[in-house]
Amino acid sequence: AQSVTQLGSHVSVSEGALVLLRCNYSSSVPPYLFWYVQYPNQGLQLLLKYTTGATLVKGINGFEAEFKKSETSFHLTKPSAHMSDAAEYFCAVTPSGGSNYKLTFGKGTLLTVNP
Amino acid sequence: GAGVSQSPSNKVTEKGKDVELRCDPISGHTALYWYRQSLGQGLEFLIYFQGNSAPDKSGLPSDRFSAERTGGSVSTLTIQRTQQEDSAVYLCASSLWGVDIQYFGAGTRLSVL
Numbered sequence: 001a002q003s004v005t006q007l008g009s010h011v012s013v014s015e016g017a018l019v020l021l022r023c024n025y026s027s028s029v030p031p032y033l034f035w036y037v038q039y040p041n042q043g044l045q046l047l048l049k050y051t052t053g054a055t056l057v058k059g060i061n062g063f064e065a066e067f068k069k070s071e072t073s074f075h076l077t078k079p080s081a082h083m084s085d086a087a088e089y090f091c092a093v094t095p096s097g098g099s100n101y102k103l104t105f106g107k108g109t110l111l112t113v114n115p
Numbered sequence: 116g117a118g119v120s121q122s123p124s125n126k127v128t129e130k131g132k133d134v135e136l137r138c139d140p141i142s143g144h145t146a147l148y149w150y151r152q153s154l155g156q157g158l159e160f161l162i163y164f165q166g167n168s169a170p171d172k173s174g175l176p177s178d179r180f181s182a183e184r185t186g187g188s189v190s191t192l193t194i195q196r197t198q199q200e201d202s203a204v205y206l207c208a209s210s211l212w213g214v215d216i217q218y219f220g221a222g223t224r225l226s227v228l
């Protein structure tokens with residue numbers, strides 16, 4: 001069975017500072033990996049995904065993530081935080097084989113951006 | 116174009132009542148998913164529909180939960196004899212096919228009193 005761990009349920013940064021949200025997965029084979037963002041009272045929006053190929057993935061709004069198989073990690077970063085980045089972020093995985101439609105989510109990290 | 120639409124946006128019901136939650140997927144999307152988002156359990160997969168194939172119901176928490184998808188489009192999630200632990204946000208998503216990007220609706224917030 002797969003699982004996803006997001007370290008830190010709440011991360012607070014200053015505007016302009018680096019954003020680093022951590023995600024580790026547990027899976028017998030490398031899964032497909034995703035980061036979603038959820039703004040208040042809205043659904044989830046895909047930021048980026050990794051399936052195969054280049055391990056550094058660039059997404060929307062200046063976010064990027066790097067797949068590190070040896071560390072079973074897929075941390076999300078952004079060089080400079082904006083106030084509009086304040087939201088909840090979810091890391092998710094699907095199997096790379098069968099049933100690869102079924103997302104397993106982490107518990108989420110609430111990002112606060114201080115002026 | 117229009118995104119995934121869910122109705123109602125909020126639903127308050129009394130314990131023991133039945134509720135129906137509706138999802139209109141993006142036009143042309145063959146795959147449809149239901150997830151539940153609760154404080155205790157986070158985001159959980161409930162059920163998956165793909166075209167005319169038998170749905171994957173492996174995430175439904177009990178037999179009080181059921182879902183159908185009519186005409187390959189609109190889906191209804193039904194919860195019978197609601198319990199307080201059913202209180203959560205129910206999210207629907209759709210994708211072009213089963214392994215494509217999932218697009219989520221804003222959800223239905225269910226409160227069981």
